Amino acid sequence: MSTVALITARGLFGQRRVLILLPLPLLLIGLAAICRAYDVPADQWGAAVIIGLGFAVVLPVVSLIVGTGVLGSEVDDGTLVHILTKPLARRDIILAKYLVAAVASAVTAAVPLFVAGVLADGATFGTALAVAAVVGAFAYSALFVLLSLLTRRPVLLGLVYILVWEGLLGRFLSGTRVLSIEQYVITIADRIAPTTILPTQVGIGTAIVMSAVFVVVCTVVAINRLGSFSLAGETS
């Protein structure tokens, strides 16, 4: 593991703010467990818990907190300068931070989704949800790491993407679904383990290609942006 990745991981997990990642996954598992305990048919609770909470909230919000945390907080407090004043290719810095964010988000979101999937429809469905969550975590993380370099308010802009673009516009305007990571994730999960729980809105080809486009384009733009990183003088 590179030194940049180690510092990033310590910054992420060595502080109390990591605790804010826990409630949402626990809520997802708790709700799924309650439904299962009361023998509610999966058709009745699956979509609400897995899509409404898991794919629409847990996965993007966890990715948002982690993705903006690995770079945005260092930009805010100025500690990023200690990493940038080293003869390291900007590509290596972005990739190290991106991989830490994507893996941390993937684990945090995939585990509760796997559990919820197992409780809803068995191990195959759980695995499908976990794989889709991993794909989603990589796509969301690329987007949110980039937002940390594009704006001083990456969390706000990330929430606008999750709540307004995916949550609101995605329901009414079919065109917006082509740029919705949530829709790719649902489609990928349904393709791996088809059920009646997950209603797909985009084709599998679109889901896979667009996920890759998000990862590649956002990462390339982030590398370019970091290369032009400027410091604002406090006294100019």
Added chain:
Amino acid sequence: MTTQTIAAETDARSTGVVELTNVTRWYGNVVAVNDISMSLGAGVTGLLGPNGAGKTTVLHMMAGFLAPSRGTVTVDGEPTWRNPGVYRDLGLVTEREAVHSFLTAEQFVLACAKMQKLPDPAAAARHALELVEMTGAANRRIGTFSKGMRQRTRVAAALVHNPRVLLLDEPFNGMDPRQRMHMMELLHSLGERGHTILFSSHILEEVEQVAGLVQVIVAGRLAASGDYRKIRRLMTNRPHVFAVRSSDDRRLAVALIGEKSVSGIEIEAGGMTVRAADYGSFTRALPRIALEQGIRLHKLVPSDESLESVFSYLLEA
């Protein structure tokens, strides 16, 4: 306003490791740095100027953290903007004192040594911490440090790869007198060993104690450049204004007007304003004249001693 840089003779040691050529930087309609050219060689150079003069902007451009709007900035002939390779030979200590507070000083400096890809990072980190006298607290988390200790840790991190060029933005901020003296000695010894050190400050005395060469920036322009003593002389020989009040202002004014160093006197209700061409001659002559005339001095206040007025004078010279 037309300006002309006061160029004292450049020190013979200057070989131009860091070069700024006609550098201008603007933010929207605001010109932060205006057509500055300078060449820094081995030794310690002070970047002097009042707050808001453009010192930090110049340092950030030298360190590759800001693109010049016009002109070129190079270190060892290499442009610094979008060129991470320059950090093999360049260290930067920013004014902002943020450090990864969850790491110990040793972990932080060691991480910097590893990111510099040094052959023996542990030894380099130890040596850098020794240089700044931080070995005693090396195993403490940086979050528990005082401002001065954090500053020294950051200097150790910037020095860990023994860079040829070290840039420091207001490095003495937050240090107690002993730490300040130690830091001054450190910069001095690094300069003596052939490193190119540039540090910014708005305090004349700090620069005087460390740097032989200074670059004075006022309102984004290079107002003076070269040997500190010559610029200092220029500063002290400028016309000075004093507010004086005595037991008999009129008689004192008559006596003072015959003094060579006095260039003008205005008598007002609460005393008088005296313009002196030479600070030293006037301040020596005044008590002598007052004593000869049997006049008691109640007030003697230099009324234009602020740094801004000194810098403005340099700009107008």
